[in-house]
Amino acid sequence: MYLRAREKSLIFIGLKFTVVLVNVVANILFIVKLKYGVSGIFAANAVSSAFALLILSPVIVRNFRPQVRKTTLFELLRFGLPYVPSGLAAVIMDLVDRFILQRLTDYTTTGIYSAGYKLGMFMALFVAAFRFAWHPFFLSVAKQENAKQIYSKVLNYFVFACSMVFLLISFFIDEIVRLRIFGFTLFGVSYWSSTRIVPVIMLSYLMYGIYVNFLIGIYLKKKTHVLPFITGTAAVINVLFNFLLIPQMGMMGAAWATLIAYFSMAAILYFVVQRWYYISYEWRKLTLLVFLSAAAFFLQRHLSFLLAPVPRLLLVLMLPVGLWIFGFFEPSAKRRILNYLAFWKR
Incomplete structure (x- = not known):
């Protein structure tokens, strides 16, 4: 820290x-x-x-x-104690799907699901890296006049970076699990079917990353007392949807329950924290980003000529091109990108 x-x-x-x-x-x-x-x-x-x-x-x-100062100690406890029940709820969200899946299906299905969940860690690692850098950054700019505009831009580029990771891993996940290193594959053949849950798990971690973005107001206004309510509600939603979806969809139901829970957690936090620290996010740009990313994902799934590696990679690269054309990047960002490309052409 x-x-x-x-x-x-x-x-x-x-x-x-x-x-x-x-x-x-x-x-x-x-x-x-x-x-x-x-x-x-x-x-x-x-x-x-x-x-x-x-x-x-x-x-x-x-x-x-x-040094022990009673006033400081009280403030630390008031700020930090809500993280105990909130952390417990987070642990429940992270583990309960496999527990319920094991009870409602079998050990084989649970093992395959766990393997797919681990592959979703590609996004989890990216979000974790962002979270470590995000907290000191948003605190360092909090007193600037344009702090809220900076926070809004950060969310744009965070979701953009996550979308690129999502498309790359989703498009090449089959090659990743079959990659041989010293004669061994990342997962055994019996676990290769787990790749179908990976996109949903990665979206769950993306929603957690958005939740981390929305935590700004909680920290700046010292409103951590609401976190147990938010994470607890999300944990309950996770449990309910696991019981609802697993009997119908198997391990895909567990994956979708996880995504619904993390989406709910981010959405609840957004509406709660905006009352204390309002940030005008650029929803038009974010909607454009989601639309183009979803279009690329579904095109790759349904067009046979996109099964080859090169067309898949080109489709991933079409996302920033489309965003450039439709005005996602502001002029200053475009200039920096062009200068960067010019530097590498030398």
């Missing part, structure tokens, strides 16, 4: 990458070599966390002094 607050993004990213690498090595050691089983996962997490603490110890010693 200190590195993010100080906008030390490169150090933060380097540390995160190193911790992940240590975690992977520790998992291999405890699970594969030492045969610890499931407990090896917890041991690996403990090792990677201890490593992060060790690396950050000089920063902690140099910059933090123990």
